[in-house]
Amino acid sequence: MKLTVEWMSQLRVAAGSAQQLLDCPDGTRLTEALEQALAELPPDRALALRPLLLADEGLSSTLLIAVDGVQVPCGTDPELTAGATVLLSSPIAGG
Amino acid sequence: MQPDQVPALSAHEREVYSWQLTVPGHGEAGQLALRGASVLVSRVGGLGSAVALELAAAGVGRLILAHAGDVQPSDLNRQLLMTHDSIGSPRIESVERRLKELNPRLETLCVAENIQADNVEKLVAECDLIVDCAPLFEERLLMNREAVRTQTPMVEAAMYELQAQLTTILPGMTPCLACITPHSPPAWKRRFPVFGAVSGSVGCMAAMEAIKVITGNGEPLAGRLLTYDLRDMSFRNLTIQRRPDCPVCGTTP
Numbered sequence: 001m002k003l004t005v006e007w008m009s010q011l012r013v014a015a016g017s018a019q020q021l022l023d024c025p026d027g028t029r030l031t032e033a034l035e036q037a038l039a040e041l042p043p044d045r046a047l048a049l050r051p052l053l054l055a056d057e058g059l060s061s062t063l064l065i066a067v068d069g070v071q072v073p074c075g076t077d078p079e080l081t082a083g084a085t086v087l088l089s090s091p092i093a094g095g
Numbered sequence: 096m097q098p099d100q101v102p103a104l105s106a107h108e109r110e111v112y113s114w115q116l117t118v119p120g121h122g123e124a125g126q127l128a129l130r131g132a133s134v135l136v137s138r139v140g141g142l143g144s145a146v147a148l149e150l151a152a153a154g155v156g157r158l159i160l161a162h163a164g165d166v167q168p169s170d171l172n173r174q175l176l177m178t179h180d181s182i183g184s185p186r187i188e189s190v191e192r193r194l195k196e197l198n199p200r201l202e203t204l205c206v207a208e209n210i211q212a213d214n215v216e217k218l219v220a221e222c223d224l225i226v227d228c229a230p231l232f233e234e235r236l237l238m239n240r241e242a243v244r245t246q247t248p249m250v251e252a253a254m255y256e257l258q259a260q261l262t263t264i265l266p267g268m269t270p271c272l273a274c275i276t277p278h279s280p281p282a283w284k285r286r287f288p289v290f291g292a293v294s295g296s297v298g299c300m301a302a303m304e305a306i307k308v309i310t311g312n313g314e315p316l317a318g319r320l321l322t323y324d325l326r327d328m329s330f331r332n333l334t335i336q337r338r339p340d341c342p343v344c345g346t347t348p
């Protein structure tokens with residue numbers, strides 16, 4: 001199934017693009033899709049992105065993650081459906 | 096003051112606000128609500144300058160403004176209340192002068208400090224609403240904790256590069272900042288890439304959120320987070336959720 005990952009804020013700079021298209025097996029979960037996204041990026045991009053996405057306990061708890069416009073509750077790993085858009089943003093502030 | 100004791104708008108105020116008094120749902124009652132409101136803007140940099148300028152222009156009666164330090168050349172790409180001539184002078188003085196040039200009726204409480212543990216309680220107690228424009232998550236999370244504790248609405252604005260985010264926190268009803276960002280992210284840096292037009296755009300929208308909450312006119316971004324990218328002009332409204340285990344507003348901490 002096809003999925004779209006949208007990188008926002010620092011994640012976009014690290015990934016080097018706003019969007020990444022994935023072709024995943026049916027039943028892919030959020031963390032599996034993100035592992036696949038990292039695997040399909042050029043190694044230097046994946047190296048920059050990985051520490052922004054992952055903490056010791058798994059996905060970083062400060063990430064804003066939404067699937068088809070609805071925030072994914074922290075600590076959950078939903079199964080994605082065909083055509084889903086996963087938006088990820090690292091925290092940003094003022095200044 | 097009881098509503099029937101509030102002085103009506105003066106002839107001068109009616110003239111100054113004539114373009115907005117005719118906005119559907121606003122009118123004299125909305126304008127009196129703005130005049131009676133106290134808003135804390137912290138800090139008054141790229142984002143906060145646009146917020147404070149729009150709130151002063153709209154006729155908010157009192158602004159509590161917190162911002163430390165002196166004007167730097169690197170402020171001037173976005174901090175619209177600073178001037179070239181004020182480089183080296185306290186930022187907060189430039190902020191106050193510029194706002195009062197626009198609206199001499201504006202009352203201000205200007206503090207040459209950023210929000211920190213020893214002033215957050217006092218400054219939040221002075222206001223009816225907070226607009227969070229601070230660059231550091233320590234400050235943002237301190238204000239969030241105090242906003243939730245005192246049930247003070249907080250407009251939460253942020254920016255990065257050509258992107259920006261906005262949501263309005265209504266304590267007890269919507270997610271708080273810690274539901275979205277529970278702790279200071281290690282990778283966040285005080286200085287980051289941004290254009291003034293980006294901070295200005297989200298600052299103006301944050302001011303509009305404050306005006307909507309104060310006047311009850313329109314629907315604030317409650318439980319929604321606007322995220323947009325001016326690089327391709329894509330705007331998205333995300334539905335955001337309270338964390339039951341939120342360290343600040345959670346019901347099952």
Ligand SMILES: [Zn+2]
Nearest residue numbers: 271274341344
């Ligand atoms: Zn919360």
